Amino acid sequence: MTQASTIASTREEFAARLYGLRGRYWDTHPFHLRLHSGGCTPPELRRWVANRWYYQLCLTRKNAAIIANCPLPEVRREWTRRLGQQDGPQEGEGGLADWLVLAEAVGLDRAEVLDERHVARGVRFAVDGYLHFCQTRPWTEGVAAALTEMFSPDHMAERVIAWQKHYDWIDPAGYAYFEHRIPDARRDSARTLDVVLDHCVTAEQQRAAVSALAFKCEVLRAMLDAVDYGPETAATAEAAATAEATGTGAATAEAAATAEATGTGAATAETATAPVPAGAGR
Numbered sequence: 521m522t523q524a525s526t527i528a529s530t531r532e533e534f535a536a537r538l539y540g541l542r543g544r545y546w547d548t549h550p551f552h553l554r555l556h557s558g559g560c561t562p563p564e565l566r567r568w569v570a571n572r573w574y575y576q577l578c579l580t581r582k583n584a585a586i587i588a589n590c591p592l593p594e595v596r597r598e599w600t601r602r603l604g605q606q607d608g609p610q611e612g613e614g615g616l617a618d619w620l621v622l623a624e625a626v627g628l629d630r631a632e633v634l635d636e637r638h639v640a641r642g643v644r645f646a647v648d649g650y651l652h653f654c655q656t657r658p659w660t661e662g663v664a665a666a667l668t669e670m671f672s673p674d675h676m677a678e679r680v681i682a683w684q685k686h687y688d689w690i691d692p693a694g695y696a697y698f699e700h701r702i703p704d705a706r707r708d709s710a711r712t713l714d715v716v717l718d719h720c721v722t723a724e725q726q727r728a729a730v731s732a733l734a735f736k737c738e739v740l741r742a743m744l745d746a747v748d749y750g751p752e753t754a755a756t757a758e759a760a761a762t763a764e765a766t767g768t769g770a771a772t773a774e775a776a777a778t779a780e781a782t783g784t785g786a787a788t789a790e791t792a793t794a795p796v797p798a799g800a801g802r
Contacts, residue, residue: 528723535717537726538667541733545671546740547678551748556679558686565687566626569619570638571747576619578647580606582654582662590659595715599663605704618697625694642746650739657732664716664729665736669709673702 529537546552554560555568583602590596608614623633632638654662680698683690720729 526723528721529726531717534720534726534729535713537730538664538713538716538733539670541730541737542671544734544737544741545668545675546737546744547671547675549741549744549748551744556682558682560687562627562687562689566623566628567638568747569623569626570628570633571640571643571743573619573623573633574636574639574643575647575743576606576616578651579615582651585651585655586659586662586666589655589662592719595659595663595719598711598715602708615697615701618700622694622697625691640746640749642749643743646739646742646746650736653732653735658728660716660719660725661728661732663712664720664732666712667709667716667733668736668740669705669712673705673709676702676705 528534551560551568555565560568580603583599583606587596587599587603590599604614606615608617611617620630620633624630650665654665676698680695683695716729720726
């Protein structure tokens with residue numbers, strides 16, 4: 521290790537290194553570019569919303585993990601506020617409740633979101649990896665990973681404008697999530713940056729924080745890779761395995777093609793392969 525690599529950056533230099541990861545945020549992913557330009561079909565937009573639900577579910581648990589790993593009461597008190605933001609002070613309030621309203625606004629049934637039938641395997645893998653990271657790494661790295669909040673408010677504001685322009689079939693009630701989250705993210709990101717700058721003061725801590733933020737950007741982009749690849753979920757994978765075992769592959773392939781065209785996904789695949797209606801599956 522060189523002498524330069526053992527010298528901590530100044531506060532301003534460290535902040536610039538964190539902001540320097542802006543180009544790795546997921547707003548430049550091909551799927552998001554298509555989503556914001558009006559190039560997504562209704563089934564594709566619904567797939568994005570259904571898969572993002574799994575990420576929304578993770579947030580309270582990852583924030584609780586950061587709190588559990590943090591020895592500083594002042595930081596724990598600050599971070600505890602996020603639990604209420606997502607779960608809500610009571611039933612029917614908070615980020616999770618708002619996301620379910622968004623799901624219904626784009627034409628999803630609440631039950632099919634809650635049972636996670638549309639969640640792609642790659643999305644599960646990425647989100648579970650992020651949760652594991654926050655559970656097992658030092659609390660400062662979990663906080664640094666949350667600094668994608670620095671990049672998200674403008675991106676969400678652009679999303680609302682783009683969706684209202686290109687997808688006028690979406691129920692306006694669904695935009696409540698973004699109306700609530702955008703101001704929260706602007707406030708939270710400033711405080712989160714201060715926490716990271718205050719508590720990552722050695723060169724090693726600063727390198728770890730930059731790496732944590734880079735990792736989070738990769739998690740988000742990996743989610744979009746899975747969403748963009750197609751509606752492959754545990755339910756459709758199970759249907760394919762059944763087809764392989766029973767020799768009904770051609771029928772299953774036809775059902776999968778129909779599902780892609782119509783957005784009926786797992787239900788179509790199940791119908792093609794199961795003589796008796798199956799459960800929702802995961």
